[in-house]
Structure formats: C-alpha cells, structure tokens
Amino acid sequence: MDEYPRPKSVKLTKNSIFPERGLVYDYYFHKHGPGQWNMWTDSISKEESTIQLEQMCLTSSFPPLRHHNCIIYVDDLNMLAKEVYGAQPPIELLRQWIDHQHWYDRKDTSRLDIVDVLFMSAMGPPGGGRNDITGRFTRHLNIVSIDSFDEEDAQ
Secondary structure: OOOOOOOOOOOOOOOOOOOOOOOHHHEEEEOOOOOEEEEHHHHOOHHHHHHHHHHHHHOOEEOOOOOOOEEEEEOOHHHOOOOOOOOOHHHHHHHHHHHHOEEEOOOOOOEEEEOOEEEEEOOOOOEOOEOOOOHHHHOOOOOOOOOOOOHHHHO
16 A cells, blocks of 8 residues: 555545445445445335336336336357257347347246337357357347457557
8 A cells, every 4th residue: 555655636535435344246436526335225215116116016017217227238149059940049038028028927928018128239250159140139139340450450
C-alpha cells in the first residue's frame, strides 16, 4: 500500500468504501452524488416484487421488473453437440421462444409467455468442437462478423 499511495484528490467516505461483509457480486455501486455501495436485494422494492408475484400468479406472462430490462446472453452458442439426426435441443428451445414468445410448462403443459427480453449470443467459427447452427435459428438473428487482423493492421 505504501508503494502506491492514494492520490490526495481522492476522498473516501464511509459510503464509498466497499463493505466488509458479502461478496463483490452482492453489491452494486450507485453513482448518485459521491456514490455508495448497495446490495442488489435493496434495489428491488417490496412493491415491485409483490406486483410481479401477483402478475405471475394471475397470468402466465413473465416480463422483467418494471423499469428494468432483461437480456439473455449465451456464450459459445455453437458448442452444443448435435444429436444423431443433427438436432440441437437447447437451440431448438431458444428458437421456439424467439418464434412464438412462449414456452410450455413441463408439469401441466400450460403456456408461459416470456416477454420484453432481448437475446444476445456469441460464437466462434465452426470447427474444433464448434458446430454449424441451423438456418431456422439464425434467420431470427442479426449476425455481426469480425475477420482476423493481419500483423500490419494490428500495429
């Protein structure tokens, strides 16, 4: 600590120091004024969670909390092994959700609507354990590709 002293312009208050209890994943830094560390559970008010619970019990629609966004991110999407006939069940499940905006409950086969959700994924080129993705799935996606750089371009 003595090798790297804190700059005199940085003022640490009791609220801006990271809490001693819990993990870094349990907190977020709220940048309002000087800022402070808050627990994630404190950010969800009892009113919002009650409204969402009521909505889930009365309907089969599952949106994100009010004033929040939900993003599903799947990394290495094409690492899923293909079955004997070439199907990839997890990708077919995602395709069903993108096509129809719902899934079915496995217990009572009731419809579960999943709304206001953004899907993002990343994958590498096919080969070396990575497989091709079916066109039935990729027709719903905007594909962005980045070519590898030459040594001259990297400098």
